[in-house]
Amino acid sequence: MSLDHYYLLGRSGLRVSRLALGTMNFGTGGFHAAYGKTRQESGAVFHRYLEAGGNFVDTADFYTAGESETILGDLIAEAGVRDRVVLTTKFTNSVDPKDPNAGGNGRKHMIRAVEASLRRLRTDYIDLFMLHTWDRITPVEEVVRTFDDLVRAGKIRYAGLSDVPSWYAARAQTYAEAHSLEPVINLQLPYSLIDRAIETEHVAMGQSLGLGITAWSPLGGGFLTGKYRHSDQGLAGEGRLTGAGSPAQARTEREWRLLATLEGVAGELGLTMAQVALNWVATQPGIASAIVGASGTEQLDTTLTALDVELPAELRAQLDEASSVPAASVYRMFTPGYQGWLVNPGLRVGDKPAEYAPVVRNWVPEGSG
Template sequence: MALDDYYLLGRSGLRVSRLALGTMNFGQSGFHAPYGKTEDEARAIFRTYVEAGGNFIDTADFYTAGESERILGRLIAEAGLRERMVLTTKATNSVDSGDPNAGGNSRKHLIRALDESLRRLGTDYVDLFLLHTWDRITPVDEVLRTLDDLARAGKIRYAGLSDVPAWYAARAQTLADAHSLTPMVSLQLPYSLIERTIETEHVPVAQQLGLGVTAWSPLGGGFLTGKYQRDDARELAGEGRLTGDGATGRTWTDRDWDLLTTVRDVAEKLGVTMAQVAVNWAATQPGVASAIVGASRPEQLESSIAALGFEIPDELRATLDQASAVPPSSVYRMFTPEYQGWLVNPGAKVADKPVGYQPSVLNWR
């Protein structure tokens, strides 16, 4: 694989790079300010990505209080690459604490948020517009009608979802299909060797209904780079620096540290870095259209791009899968091959299957 090998995003004709450039750290304002980069620093990262053939850019109105969009818009215009880029932005988070309608997924807020994003980005449309997260309030049909109207107005080319329950994604896509509304083509979710819970429902939903999964935090919040050691865990956690991904509130367990050892062993056998193993694994998993990678400097991004330059052999991938597997819980235990075996008459004979037959019981990952 290479960055200029493009893949269709979900059930659409939109071609995107296997790695998307995350720009959450473009700018030095707002919530993300401590990790932010100046415009000159962001320019070097952006140019490294596009010069390698990348075309998939991810931002949001919430990132660095809108500064990410402003910087990104200037960089794209400066490079003259607007039509080549697949520009993605997102909206849900409140942009005005004093206004109850300045957040969430209501029609009022989404239209306002997109208009303001277009102004900051210096463009009259975005290629992909996502809900940033489920707001637990707005009816899904209101969201769909709004996205459809924005597409018909030419302000967005495609629509998608980010960080929503699997049932919500299924309902949204089903209603869109039933009423000939703009379909969802993308489902953005946290996914990595350390965080595989979306495989229970989200990935199957995406595969069945035509949504391309874009995986954010494929490095597990930096944990999978190997920069932290088990012996340092107590001290770093006490400083608030090793309490896991802020979005999930995860704390690292003995099982996680054991996984890190496995990732290190695989990296040594392949002659690559641990981070490259993690990015490669996430980007090539079933249902994943693209993995979102950020960078604090060009060299770091170059290393992530190089993660597309090798293949993880089947036996090593199986080792990673086993070490990182999420045991099925509750009713999901009933869908494993082991449980299904109890339901089949062991003496029954199975005839030859017709062409195109798909087994009803798949291997549990």
């Protein structure tokens, strides 16, 4: 499970590491300045990731006001590893609040954004170019056709989507397929033991339509590292989750019980809570890669060993149970219990084994002969 074992991203031939390097903290400018790192600090983390065999690097034009891309471009060029690195960047956020077309997902901004990212990254192509956030107004057809144009122009190799509704991603993929356009191969979404919302629709949709999922915030913004504790004042501990006005201050009893379960599992395995939480995410169905960041090489080294062990089935079951959230509203009807009793009460249908032959057996209640 080490970083030099590569897996295909979605329904494509692109091989990526199971842990991607997130570079939101590369640089000290803009929105992310509070926890940003200097070029020298960023370089140490970047080189350590490459040394470990990693090849999947994630950034965005919005990170540290463009500094992340600039620093990455310099580091990649100096190391001479452009062909080896699978470079991902994203667009959507406005670069000029006075210009209504300087943000969003329209064709004008997409082309402007990719050109600007290419300059900062010091490259003539981007491996994976992603829509960063659904802007709620641009027609999905416009986005898909622009992605196709950028691939044909050689400026990007693959297209992806981040933080979009499942119906939007499904519409994008089916539109691309119907019109012989470049498909989307990747979905970037928040996913962790404390946030499993994408399991409702996104995961199954991705598996069905060929979109590999890369999970951001696999440690729940740091909550799952164990450095935060319950106190009379809410969340106690040193970190950005305890900053003034942080919405993370409000935690439920279920989340604190989950943290206790995670701590117990980590203790049994002799791992840190962060390693267990990351391992769980990276080995979940439909997850192609988990995005990890680091404040330094020591933290990165600990993170990179998260996949060196396999979670025992009984301990994974404990984590699954502690982190599960009951299906809501109409989604309850799609659970196995409802499917068995309401949709087709006369049939028992299970997973298909290898060499499956389509045979339907009548279901006979236990004890009825």
